[in-house]
Amino acid sequence: MREVDAVIAQRLDSGVPLVGEVARYIIAAGGKRLRPALLLLTAGALGSRAPLRHTLAAVVEFIHTATLLHDDVVDASTLRRGRSTANEVFGNPASVLVGDFLYSRAFQMMVESGNMRVMSILAEATNVIAEGEVLQLMNMHDAGLDEAGYLRVIRSKTAKLFEASARLGAIVAGADAATEEACATYGQALGTAFQVIDDVLDYDGDAVEMGKNLGDDLREGKATLPLIIAMQRGTPAEAALIRTAIEGGEGDLAAIVAIVRDTGALDATREAAAAEAQRAIDAIFPLPQNLYSKALLELAAQLLTRRS
Numbered sequence: 001m002r003e004v005d006a007v008i009a010q011r012l013d014s015g016v017p018l019v020g021e022v023a024r025y026i027i028a029a030g031g032k033r034l035r036p037a038l039l040l041l042t043a044g045a046l047g048s049r050a051p052l053r054h055t056l057a058a059v060v061e062f063i064h065t066a067t068l069l070h071d072d073v074v075d076a077s078t079l080r081r082g083r084s085t086a087n088e089v090f091g092n093p094a095s096v097l098v099g100d101f102l103y104s105r106a107f108q109m110m111v112e113s114g115n116m117r118v119m120s121i122l123a124e125a126t127n128v129i130a131e132g133e134v135l136q137l138m139n140m141h142d143a144g145l146d147e148a149g150y151l152r153v154i155r156s157k158t159a160k161l162f163e164a165s166a167r168l169g170a171i172v173a174g175a176d177a178a179t180e181e182a183c184a185t186y187g188q189a190l191g192t193a194f195q196v197i198d199d200v201l202d203y204d205g206d207a208v209e210m211g212k213n214l215g216d217d218l219r220e221g222k223a224t225l226p227l228i229i230a231m232q233r234g235t236p237a238e239a240a241l242i243r244t245a246i247e248g249g250e251g252d253l254a255a256i257v258a259i260v261r262d263t264g265a266l267d268a269t270r271e272a273a274a275a276e277a278q279r280a281i282d283a284i285f286p287l288p289q290n291l292y293s294k295a296l297l298e299l300a301a302q303l304l305t306r307r308s
Helices: 002-011 017-027 034-045 052-075 086-090 092-112 116-139 147-157 159-172 177-204 225-233 236-248 253-262 265-284 291-305
Strands: none
Touching: 002 052, 017 052, 017 086, 017 092, 034 052, 034 159, 034 177, 034 291, 052 086, 052 092, 052 116, 052 159, 086 092, 092 116, 116 147, 116 159, 147 159, 147 177, 147 225, 159 177, 177 225, 177 253, 177 265, 177 291, 225 236, 225 253, 225 265, 236 253, 253 265, 265 291
């Protein structure tokens, strides 16, 4: 990861000072670096020490950071990872344009790899992520969204880059097609579980630990899994209260949190995340046993105890 951070610092260099300033601001905000770590761990599990893995890990972090910059503008977010968002500090135009810079820099770097397969995977992933963002926008304030529709969004918007990261690790290692698919399945399942737990924490987390405002998803009109399950399990009056809040983007947050908890929606959502984490574990069980594959298994298991 130190090598990846060195690549990130080097490739953030730009002749336009504001570009580097905004990009460094969000990248230095203390993110988990899960996607680049996933790429490195997958490559390591399969015995690869190829230098290309550091470049590609930086690429996926750039793509992820670009999506965060654009997300925060779209969602009008003011807080991320415990401090003001880039759009709050530098304004929406700078955030959008620096997000564009990070996308284009990522594509410069993947072209430099000279590997058409790598370029194809990352181009497809970036396209699917963009489609997921638009799909989520279309679903805003839609209280009729079901679990299948919810999963479609997060598998596009969030899990796709996890999937691509794990797949790239396998490609760097020269893995066969079956192993590559197993790694991709692990990444998709892990990314899905990560987002499902994130949606739990919007109603069961600590604002300081999470570095975001609790209830943000509800205010943005997002029908996440805890709300979907609570509407299914609650009384007609409780379901109507949640539906009105989703459609209007406002409501009695304390009452809605109580309904989500009392209906067992949080536990049910955690069970859904646990099923995805188990799917991830099952996918990579055949990988060689070493420190890297052990870390991948532990990552999936520890995700379920995530509090921030």
